[in-house]
Amino acid sequence: MTLASSYPYRSSVINKGAFQFDFGVLYSVTGAAFDSEGTEVELEEETGYQLIDSSVRIDYGFNPNLQLGADVIFRQLESETTTDVISSSGIESFAVHAKYEGKGSRKNKYAFELSYRMTAYSNEYYLNRSDIPVSDDVNLGDDGQSILLSFLYDRVISRASHLEFSLAYHLPPNDLSAEIPYSLAYVYKGQTIAFAGGVEGIYSLGLDEFEQNPGDKPVSDFGVTSRYNSINRELMSVFGRLNLKLSNKYLLSGKVSQVMSGVSTDKATNFLVSLTYNAGGTSSSQTFENKFKEYSTEATIIKVSPRGVFFKLDKGLSSDVVKGARADIYKSDYFGENVLLGSGFIYESGPDWSIVKVVKKFKRLPIEKGYTVRIK
Structure with missing residues (x-):
């Protein structure tokens, strides 16, 4: 198989028998926080939080409509208080994925994807923040298992452009409220370069049991951040993406996003760089033409x-x-x-x-x- 496009449809699956490897590095830095009411709260001077997620994902084209995959994320983070800088690192989580591409049409393409993720660690929780013992590290994130069911849709406008839309149902780890992740983007692609811009975010279903009494929620040491152990978290980000098709097998991608509003989360700026390698397999059109x-x-x-x-x-x-x-x-x-x-x-x-x-x-x-x- 080869990478036929500088920006493959998100709703498409890789060719039958093909293997695809994705290597990504995400850098995220917190600039401020949003409280449980959605009010932006500035960080104290000389404090901050940043993390780096390094990920590897492998996908296999099981048949012309089904793609199976797995990934692992390694996280490094640094939390800075007015008196100390604490760093933590380790394997954050493992996940398995299954993606089914529907029949669709020339203009309308869709797929469903199911993902199951499990963290490689478990956190200790306490009734009061004063009970948290002094430690040389902080938690890597929300612990536990999560399930994500996504609907992916691409609306073809022309040979060089399309709209990309996704809507999902997410059961997050750490018994957080169920939520609806979403994204909408416009894509313009050339032979080797593609651009995309849009919005993405999370809408909470408001099912957190501590919504009325947030002070009763057990606490743990996550550092100078509000992105974990949240209460009905929500966020909306704007993003831009640039793809560069290096060859028929390699695709380089860069993405920048900025959280603009939110509830019980961080106002973060994110930078993602990824490299995709695709090899093997036979496309449906190739199978058809071989006849x-x-x-x-x-x-x-x-x-x-x-x-x-x-x-x-x-x-x-x-x-x-x-x-x-x-x-x-x-x-x-x-x-x-x-x-x-x-x-x-x-x-x-x-x-x-x-x-x-x-x-x-x-x-x-x-x-x-x-x-x-x-x-x-």
Whole structure:
């Protein structure tokens, strides 16, 4: 398999039998916090919080519609108070994924993805903050298991642009309230470079049992941050993304996002860089076209009828092009493009010419003079 686009549809799955490896590094820094009422609260002077997540994900194309994968995240963080700087690091979580691509259409594409994640650690919780023992490290994040069910949708606007939308149901770790993650972006892509911009966020279903009495919620040492052990957390971010297709196997991506508003979370700035490597597998179109191979003769179209149903070739009986033989029509050029447009049969054949009648078309493209016809 190759990376056919500088910005693959989010709703698409990789080719059957293909392996895809994603290596990512996320840097996130806290600039302020949002309390349980959604009010922005500035950090104290000379305090701060930042983290780096390094991730590796492997996906496998199980069949033309199903993609299975797994990932692991390694986290490094630093929490700075007015008196001390505390660092922690370790494996944050493991996850498994399953993604199913629906039938969709040329303009509307969709998929469902289910993810299960489990942290590699567990935290200790206390009734009062004064009970938290002095330690040289802080928690890596919310502990426990989480389940995410996502609906992914792409609306094709043109060959170079599309809208990307997702809506999900999330059961977070640490018994936090169920929530609805969402995202909406506009994508413009060229042959090797693509740009995307949009909004993403989390809407809380407001089911936290401590919503009315936040002071009763057990506490733990997470450092100078509000992004963990939250109460009905919500956030909305704006983001921009740049993709660079390095080759048919490698894709480099960069993303910047800024949290603009939220509830019980951090006002964070995030920077993500990732590298995708894709190899192996056979696409549905390749499988389809393989059925039409093993030809005996190749000819060129020299004339097309006004309705495009019949056309004349530059070869005939002298080249073993006989009446009734199967003929497949391809659009070929000097740049290596080779697209199967349609199929038909030899309607009539002369010494050095023949007529093809089109029976079925596979692409909404006109058949033109100069195209290639391969005959079995």
